[in-house]
């Protein structure tokens with residue numbers, strides 16, 4: 518038994534959805550998502566595994582707390598759900614976490630998701646986007662957000678490539694639109710975005726009520 522096997526035996530993973538031992542996110546909890554989301558952000562088609570509530574919300578939060586095994590389980594879920602619809606000629610580009618959060622957390626959850634997905638799908642991953650300093654959207658009013666439209670920059674080596682953006686949570690889609698704009702400025706062709714969960718107003722609260730019922 519290798520070291521990973523020993524560690525798994527000593528500290529068996531617990532499902533973030535149902536808390537049963539065995540997997541970071543068990544098959545039953547992944548399969549429970551019947552609320553797949555498809556919408557358009559600007560001109561960018563976006564697909565999400567489901568609504569940001571219940572198991573998916575717990576999984577996303579677990580990743581933010583450092584559960585890399587859950588990030589890999591989510592990447593696996595994205596691959597299994599969308600394997601047949603994934604374009605074969607794209608480069609996966611993660612939406613970057615703000616520099617301050619990445620420094621505090623020690624990793625970038627979008628990059629983890631893209632790496633896990635790319636490995637399974639045989640697609641290249643390029644961390645081509647960076648957030649310009651002091652441009653974080655958090656806490657800005659609408660006018661400041663509009664002024665910060667160019668808050669992302671993209672590496673020039675994406676020029677001429679088709680890109681699929683990868684992120685954990687999408688809310689308004691503004692971040693995805695800004696990332697797509699940064700890629701286009703560098704000559705890339707963003708084709709769409711693959712996201713774990715779509716935050717809808719009130720969905721987490723409604724999910725909480727269902728769980729209690």
Ligand SMILES: [Zn+2]
Pocket residue numbers: 532533534535536537542543544545546
């Ligand atoms: Zn489970």
